[in-house]
Every structure is written in C-alpha cells, then in structure tokens.
Amino acid sequence: MSRARQPPLVTGISPNEGISWTKVTIRGENLGTGPTDLIGLTICGHNCLLTAEWMSASKIVCRVGQAKNDKGDIIVTTKSGGRGTSTVSFKLLKPEKIGILDQSAVWVDEMNYYDMRTDRNKGIPPLSLRPANPLGIEIDKGRFPQKDLETLFPGMSADFTSENFSAAWYLIENHSTASSLKGSTILQIYFIV
Known part of the structure; x- marks a missing residue:
C-alpha cells in the first residue's frame, strides 16, 4: 500500500524582496522528487518555471520575472504532490530610474578603473584609481587665477575626493571653455558664488 505524497510547502525565500530577475533561493518541504517532477513555479503570479533549478526536495533556485502583483506567494507544483502552498511571500520592488539631474552613487565609468571581480587591485582604494578627467571633456586650466x-570659494577645493569639494570651482578651473558648457553659465557661476 503506497502512501500519498504531501503537497509542496514553501517555508522560506531568500531574499524576500527584489526587482525583476532577482535570483532567489526557495526553501520548503516536498518540493519534488527530481527536476522532472517540478511542473510549476510561480512568484507573485509570474511563471518562473523556465528559470527554475531544482536542487533538492527542500531547495529550488530561480529568478523572479516580471510579476503581475507587487507582493505575492511562492507556489510550487509537482507531479507527485500537486499544487502547494506558501507560508511566506515575495515583495517585488520597482527599480528607480535615474535621470540626468538625479544623484547617483557612482560615476558611470568608475567600474572601468576599478574591477572588484579580481584580486588585482586588492588593497587599493577605488578613489586612487579615479580617472584624471572624469567628465571626458577637454581640460583647460589656468583661465582664472588660483588666488x-x-x-570665491573659501575653505573649498576643486579636488573631487575632498570633503570640501566644490563643483563650481572644479568646472571653472578645468572646463571654463568647453564646448558642452555655455560660457555665460560659467561666468554666472563665477560671479554668483
């Protein structure tokens, strides 16, 4: 007499929130007897079966897709146990779009100068590897006297690694005649500040 298999039960997900295509690890019980036993996996209403990798009866790894709901259950379906239930949920975060006037955590080209995936730069701080010309436009020093x-900028500095960095000073000192900057704008900064 064979005993009926219990339906899948999801008891944990890590991480429990993220943006679309976040890689998650699902933990639980009766998550299938093998890769071919897993026939369904949804997170927040999105079918994630194509990205699912069955690891064991208690662990599945997959990627969250473009979910229909902002928050929802993780439902596993197997041939042997049927449709399961979930005691946890996943929260889908909406990625923030950064515009040209929004602050960003890093310079766009910073990763070209500091590769964190290798040990080649181990022990060297990223700021010491900064580019000499971060704006990528022609540098024209010496138009305005340092004095x-x-x-104009007491206690400030044009060194962008300094705590007292002044963007206006940096632009006046290095890019006062750049074609992408209007001369009148530089003069306005020069006289306003």
Whole structure:
C-alpha cells in the first residue's frame, strides 16, 4: 500500500524582496522528487518555471520575472504532490530610474578603473584609481587665477575626493571653455558664488 505524497510547502525565500530577475533561493518541504517532477513555479503570479533549478526536495533556485502583483506567494507544483502552498511571500520592488539631474552613487565609468571581480587591485582604494578627467571633456586650466578661486570659494577645493569639494570651482578651473558648457553659465557661476 503506497502512501500519498504531501503537497509542496514553501517555508522560506531568500531574499524576500527584489526587482525583476532577482535570483532567489526557495526553501520548503516536498518540493519534488527530481527536476522532472517540478511542473510549476510561480512568484507573485509570474511563471518562473523556465528559470527554475531544482536542487533538492527542500531547495529550488530561480529568478523572479516580471510579476503581475507587487507582493505575492511562492507556489510550487509537482507531479507527485500537486499544487502547494506558501507560508511566506515575495515583495517585488520597482527599480528607480535615474535621470540626468538625479544623484547617483557612482560615476558611470568608475567600474572601468576599478574591477572588484579580481584580486588585482586588492588593497587599493577605488578613489586612487579615479580617472584624471572624469567628465571626458577637454581640460583647460589656468583661465582664472588660483588666488581668485580661493577667494570665491573659501575653505573649498576643486579636488573631487575632498570633503570640501566644490563643483563650481572644479568646472571653472578645468572646463571654463568647453564646448558642452555655455560660457555665460560659467561666468554666472563665477560671479554668483
């Protein structure tokens, strides 16, 4: 006499929130007897079966897709146990779009100068590997006397690694004649500040 198999039960997911295509590890009980036994996997209403990798009867790894709901259950379906239940949920986060006027955590090209995936730069701080010209436009030094800049920006610095960094000073000192910057804008910064 064979005993009927219990339906899958999802008891944990890590991480429990993220944006679309986040890789998650699902933990639980009776999650299938093998890769071919797993016939359904949804997270927040999105079918994630194509990205699912069955590891064991208590662990599945997959990627969250473009979910229909912002928060929802993780439902596993197997041939041997049928449709399961979930005691946990996943929260889908909406990625924030960064515009040209929004602050960003890193310079766009910073990863070109510091590769965290290798040990080649181990022990060297990323700021010491910064590019000499982060804006990528022609540098034109010496148009304004250093003494005048120090008077205009007391206690400030054009060194962007300094805590007292002044973007206006940096632009006036290095890019006052750049074609992508309007001369009148530089003069406005120069006289306003």
